[in-house]
Amino acid sequence: MQVEQNEINGFVIDKFNQYGLEVGKTQGVCPWSSTCRQPKNHKKKCSSYDWERGLGTCHNCNKSYQLHTYERKGATDKEYVRPVDPPKEEFNIPRTKVAEWFETRGISTETLIDLGISEGPEYMPQTGKTENTIKFNYYVGSQLINVKYRDGRKNFKLYKGAEKVFYNINSIIGYDECIITEGEMDVCAFHEAGVKNVISVPNGATLHHNNLDYLDNCIDYFEDKEKIILAVDTDEPGLALRSELVRRLGAEVCFLVDFEKCKDANEYLLKHGKEKLRQTVKKARSYPLENVTTFKDIEGDVTDFVKHGFKPGFQVGLNNFDKIFSTYTGQFITVTGIPSSGKSDFVDQMVVGYNQNYNWKTAFASPENAPNYLHAHKLMRKVWGDMPRREDIGSDKWKEIADHVNDNFFFIDMEKYSLESVLRKGAELVKRKGIKCLVIDPFNKVRDKNASSLDVNLYTMEYLTKIETFAKKYDVLVFIVAHPTKMYKNNEGKIEEPNMYNIKGGGEWYDASYHGLLVHRDYVLKNTKVKVLKVKFQNLGENGAECFFTWEPRSGRFVPDQIAEAIEEPMPWE
Secondary structure, rough: OOOOOEEOOEEEEEEEOOOOOOOOOOOEOOOOOOOHHHHOOOOOOOEEEEEEOOOEEOOOOOOEOOEEEEOOOOOOOOOOOOOOOOOHHOOOOOOOOOHHHHHHHHOHHHHHHHHEEEEEEEEOOOOOOOOOOEEEEEEOOOOEEEEEEOOOOOOEEEEEOOOOOOEOOOHOOOOEEEEEEOOOHHHHHHHOOOOOOEEEEEOOOOOOOOOHHHHHHHHHHHHHEEEEEEEEOHHHHHHHHHHHHHHHOOOOHEEOOOOOHHHOOHHHHHHHHHHHHHHHHHEEEEOOOOOOOOOOHHHHHHHHHHHHHOOOOOOOOOOOHHHOOOOOOOEEEEEEEEOOOOOHHHHHHHHHHHHHHOOOOOEEEEHHHHHHHEEEEEEHHHOOOOOOOHHHOHHHHHHHHHHHHHHEEEEOOOOOEEEHHHHHHHHHHHHHEEEEEEEEEOOHHHHHOOOOOOHHHHHHHHHHHHHHHHHHHHHHHEEEEEOEOOOOOOOOEEOOOOOOOHHHHHHHHHOOOOEEEEEEEEEOOHHHHHEEEEEOOOHEEEOOOEEEEEOOOOOOOOEEEOOOOOOOOOOOOO
């Protein structure tokens, strides 16, 4: 049998046969528990070895383990601060108060040693002094990437400036399934129960702010997974985290653990024991089928609706606009207006607002915004709130804003745009970067080459149906910028404000769109009007309502209900 391997599932092997087992043998001793090797406690050959997958399983102690160690996969090109490996004495915790505390949580010292948990002093900003802390050490390959500190008052902090990754990420290599939890203690609980292929998010769950940048850094680890079991907390933030993980990883591979009335895995371990905790993994149910919904799937939503009514929509942070318009994700907004009216600029303002309020990331398919560096400059100004000067280049502020734009806004750059290629790239960006918004600007430059009809109305309906399907499947908010094709002048010779029926395809735009917005610039009054042309759900806005803005030239921001003072200073391109 050929067992000498350089890599497994795309992971380069760092140390082959880390336990010094009999290479090539399919059966042998368990490297984890000495009791398994004793004749009185079953036969000597108690473990099975799968050298091709790099996994071993003990049939006595029910433990699984990796035969090798691996180098990092999918390393980021960003620069992060690296913590220093703790001194060896910090890992010597079997008879400390920390070990005693873990025992009260059902966690043995053997598990602490297996997971490389240490103990030592660390300054905690919450108390303003150095505390004795538990150190959850985040390794990727053999490198210490991050550390989470926990003191006796349940204060937490991550190592400042370090990269965010999943805790215990090395443990899932070689397995075709893995478990994702919400905290390091839950990893300990599953490990204690003999389930080793388990990881945790580094910073828990936060309602509406699950950025998942750690998933961006570790997405390659999930490429070979046929089953991803989500074992997060059952509170509202935990459920929000679960939804975002499903959106990023794909509902078809996600399964859900039922902790019954327990909050998390550690509580379940304490209440029901190791064997029943293992059973929760075996009994994990598949995520609700796409296009099939049962009452149980939505009972929580029904209950919430009975208690609180409609959920509030998401807002961009412009007071006058927020009063007349909000939205949900999984929908699309049609934005229209005559040429040079500020449509694209206002859409930029909206996605920057969603980013600032909810940490949403955006991808742009914007042929008319080329070249990309000018579009990036516009976004940079909006985030900055000012026009960066030459002397700002390379400053701390410049680096901060540049990093923010780099991490949150992505430009789909194609020689020839098509709707199919844009949506395909959008789906990839959902998985790898977690985008929540997709901008198509303008729609007529992103053609649907696979449309079955040349009839303009049918073509439009097919186009918008594909947009809607994408938005719902990935829970993304899509913006479609659409130029009107019919423009008329009034008796005074001014171009009348267009509506959604003035877009090529006519009534299909109004019927199919969840929302419609008009952006209209008045060059005489020097203001910009935004009008709600349609809201599908009346709790999200007011049809026909409008608000006014002044465009501030240095920041490129729309300032509501007031005249912004324009700084009489030449622009860089003047």
